Amino acid sequence: MDFKEHYADTSSSVANAVRLNDLKLLRKLIRDGQCVDVMDNRGWRPLHQASILKEKNNHQLVDELLKHEDTDPNWRSHEGETALLLTCRHNTDHNAYKTVEILLKHKADPNISDNEDETPLLAATRAGNASCVQLLVKHKSVDVNRADCGGWTALHESATRGHFLMTQTLLQCGAKLDAKDECGMTPIFTAAQHGRVDCLKILVEEAMRQHMECLLDEGANDGASPVMIAAQQGFTDCIDFLIKSGANPNSYANDGVNAIHLAAECGHHKTLELLLQKMDVKEMESQLRPDLPELKLRNPLHLAITSDWLKCVKVMLRSGFAVDSVDYIFEQKFSLSMPPPKYITPLSLAVSLN
Template identity: 25%
Template structure:
């Protein structure tokens, strides 16, 4: 790694785009010594070429490559090339220049990301077009099994997706290493326009499941995107009571993430049973909300008719779940909702789980010994 005042000055000039000053600093009769020519900056080991590409200084790129002879394929410690930098920051002129100078269009950085994948994290369609027109392969996948279509779906760029479908019609038909589709990802991240496009243009199966059994509808619900959940119901025949690998419904997953609006939608509009149980564990949504300490969600569930006395497969109520999670506020609500007068075996087991002082205080307030 380069050290000293001169290398730091060179780096600052490159980052700020001061080409004339950089030329003065590196006089025509002066040659960079080997340390400066291959100088590495910061923990990632970036070169001056990386910084010029990252900041979008085409003129400095030209100077570094054509006058100082720096290699367009130089890579840092993460194997990131200048082309990755320019593509990820949306600098079309720098991308085009590097490609014209022979930069490998599908070079891989750490985790097998290509410049095209990096470009798809932004809306700059011109950069994406430049890469594709120079031969970038839209079907390549990174180590997680994501191709560029999957990445654009996460970012919410319908115009990028439309272009990718035009140049690579099969790019939609992809799954990650854990069997998640672009539809899963768009639903999870609340990209309504993208979900709408995917349902119109692509042939995803209704309620397709990832390795954990999660459907796009579940992703939408557990992240609070009710508008997307409605869209999946109307245009993709999603099932609001489908279960994941553990037997949990969207209702249970919404309780874990405290998505009260989604819970209201499921129960009041779709008629989902508020006391539905997870197949494997016999837990209710109230158990999950209590364990996580989601006070408002507990109140929402109780208002919708959740059974405060419901037991799981090990004869534990939501109060047990709250106590096991040391959730004092949740325990207080449940005790006030009717568990104070629960049978002795219920109260005894719950009291055995109490450890935190504020939770002990809750039981004392209710005149329950711990």
């Protein structure tokens, strides 16, 4: 059932006063004995509603409700959301900081997650709310490594979004560098994947300090390394930093491709130039096995031709890729009366593709 849509006829008079941002009316209703714990169709109580208001005085509404003895700061909606989580998710200004401060003062639990296991800390990180992140991590009981249902932590999020100060703060508070999401990705991997070189630098520096250099090559579940994923996206600055820090540019994923394959297939000629300076072309070509197609060890020169990346082809030829190298024909594109060939050279491939 979807509990995101609000039905107005399920709101209490107290909730309506909150929705109107009317502090005077709210106080009157409470004095008159109106209930503060009535839920609407989403399972939201007036406290939930007050927590998401963007008006400058919404923290006063929250404070007023929390003074009532019947108010529980940790009430959860039908989707498991607390007022603290909603504030961190929906508000990004200084007003949110005040609201979070008040909720924590009234013993709101920063570790209560929603039905998808998202915590207030992760929500604040996703919202880019640095001040709330700072406030939450100072709380003595907060778990900075609590992950959502996909294994995603606040450090994953800050690294992915390029929030340098948040990343720095989380690391100082004990965020784990080796945390993996459901796809096996670490924060270093996600920073490289999204080209967040500043966050990548601080993550790698911390990994070196903790003697966790292995994380520079730690791949996802498909075996792709941080260098490989950065090559696929064309983030040359990330690749350069990773290699200079000791990452291996020659590693292969589970499907037999490496950084050269990915850069060539995606048309990142500048990335190719950098990688080819760090790799032995002849050694790489010697590992290609066109006679064993089940290994799927494709020739990257052929991939660049197939994808019509002329600049990549030029870079690879200048770097020493053999013009007479062959690749297994995985997809037959010939309509000849005689049986088609099993292997194809770069020139033949280019001709066959017009």
